[in-house]
Amino acid sequence: MNLTAPRGTQDILPPWTTAWQWLERKFQESCELYQYQEIRIPTFEHTELFQRGVGASTDVVQKEMYTFEDKAGRSLTLRPEGTAGTVRSYIENGLSSQPSPVKLYYQLTAFRYEKMQKGRYREFHQMGCECIGSAEATADAELISLLSHYFKALGLSEIQLKLNSIGCPKCRPIFRQKLMDYLRPHLAELCEDCKQRFDQNPMRILDCKQARCAEIAEEAPAPLDYLCDDCREHWESLKALLEAANIPYQVDRRIVRGLDYYTRTVFEYVSSHVGTQGTICGGGRYDGLVEEVGGQPTPAVGFAMGVERLLLEAEGQKIELPQPAVPQIFVAAFPETQQQAFMLCAQLRAEGLRAALDICGRSMKAQLKYANRMRADYLLLLGADELAKNCAKIKKMSDGSEVQVHLDELASVLKSLEA
Ligand code: HAM
Numbered sequence: 501m502n503l504t505a506p507r508g509t510q511d512i513l514p515p516w517t518t519a520w521q522w523l524e525r526k527f528q529e530s531c532e533l534y535q536y537q538e539i540r541i542p543t544f545e546h547t548e549l550f551q552r553g554v555g556a557s558t559d560v561v562q563k564e565m566y567t568f569e570d571k572a573g574r575s576l577t578l579r580p581e582g583t584a585g586t587v588r589s590y591i592e593n594g595l596s597s598q599p600s601p602v603k604l605y606y607q608l609t610a611f612r613y614e615k616m617q618k619g620r621y622r623e624f625h626q627m628g629c630e631c632i633g634s635a636e637a638t639a640d641a642e643l644i645s646l647l648s649h650y651f652k653a654l655g656l657s658e659i660q661l662k663l664n665s666i667g668c669p670k671c672r673p674i675f676r677q678k679l680m681d682y683l684r685p686h687l688a689e690l691c692e693d694c695k696q697r698f699d700q701n702p703m704r705i706l707d708c709k710q711a712r713c714a715e716i717a718e719e720a721p722a723p724l725d726y727l728c729d730d731c732r733e734h735w736e737s738l739k740a741l742l743e744a745a746n747i748p749y750q751v752d753r754r755i756v757r758g759l760d761y762y763t764r765t766v767f768e769y770v771s772s773h774v775g776t777q778g779t780i781c782g783g784g785r786y787d788g789l790v791e792e793v794g795g796q797p798t799p800a801v802g803f804a805m806g807v808e809r810l811l812l813e814a815e816g817q818k819i820e821l822p823q824p825a826v827p828q829i830f831v832a833a834f835p836e837t838q839q840q841a842f843m844l845c846a847q848l849r850a851e852g853l854r855a856a857l858d859i860c861g862r863s864m865k866a867q868l869k870y871a872n873r874m875r876a877d878y879l880l881l882l883g884a885d886e887l888a889k890n891c892a893k894i895k896k897m898s899d900g901s902e903v904q905v906h907l908d909e910l911a912s913v914l915k916s917l918e919a
Contacts, residue, residue, distance in 0.1 A: 530653060536604060541586060545588065547567050558701075558760055564613045582606050582630075583761070604629065606626070607625070609624070627807060629643055631802060634801070635787065641742055647805075656819065658772075660750055661768075666723040666762060667764065669763070670730070675703075690713055763787045764785040773812060827856035829855050831844055832857070833858070834882075848911055877896070886907070887907075890908065892907060
């Protein structure tokens, strides 16, 4: 029997879970400030949702999905991302009847059968936002502003925002034709994947990481040069808003994103710290997706970031990550005072103090050693004498200094000492 975690999955253990909680809490706070509300969607969906939503020609759908048949023969897929499910839920639950735009955020696990590398896993975690119902560049800018607020709240710097526009169904066919005309003479030199992309989705060739494909893409026409008037106006407004808000960005004419639903704005936050997987966050506008999966035509924009990559980035930038909270007091007891120690701890906890005691039947010596390992702030030794006098000494573990306290006043004394 193989009892290790499956390849590409990882256990997230303490003290790391504390850092995770912090990242998630800060994200929730940012979302609340920008008035995004949480949505929780199923872990698996009908496979067709991703085929239609994410796009049948994408790597995600063609190679990376965890698809299985359930006992009734339905084809189901573990979500490779959160946007398609959120849009499905928006349509199914009639959220379009709510004040528009509907602004939703999520924190979820996603699954992609990918080659394992640093920052690239088969089960990973995304935090993301979807703003459904606004076509305005202000919606795009507000999302980017939320991200910039969030990164600041974490103390992160040095993450570059790369921005592009890839047009809409009106202007993209013209660009696509120009691109195909340019690529056709180079077809034999492209990698096998790009040869396939040539007919299905030639735009993806622009961000292929293979050396020769990248060289060829260097000289290729870019979507920005073929934007229609509406797309150009949208693009210019977005840039003007970001400039007005002092949010730095770099135009990257080659960003096209790996999922098929994008229109107009696409963006990525890139860093040099996350090994080879430099993209911490990706997003953009997807004005056709709601209609594509069965709703009314509804413009939308969103992003998702990888929590694992964000943490690697925070480590790379030497951000001090929060550690688990230690006991404020450890109550050491003898067999005859164990019950009172148990009650005392319950009272202290009711007062909001982190109290700990031995629950393993340790000797007094072993309890003191344990209190040390737990890095408790204070130690109280509860003997029969202390109970009789209703008085005990508490010892500060860091310097050995002692304070005499009435057991009735223990909570308030501890609170003032800790403050
Ligand atoms: P994505 O670029 O495929 O976009 O993924 C977003 C982020 O998830 C990436 O930037 C990366 O940080 C993280 N990520 C992706 N794959 C992995 C992996 N195998 N291991 C670790 N982290 C990974 C989306 O998923 C879109 N749904 C984003 C979006 C939302 N667009 C509009 N709304």
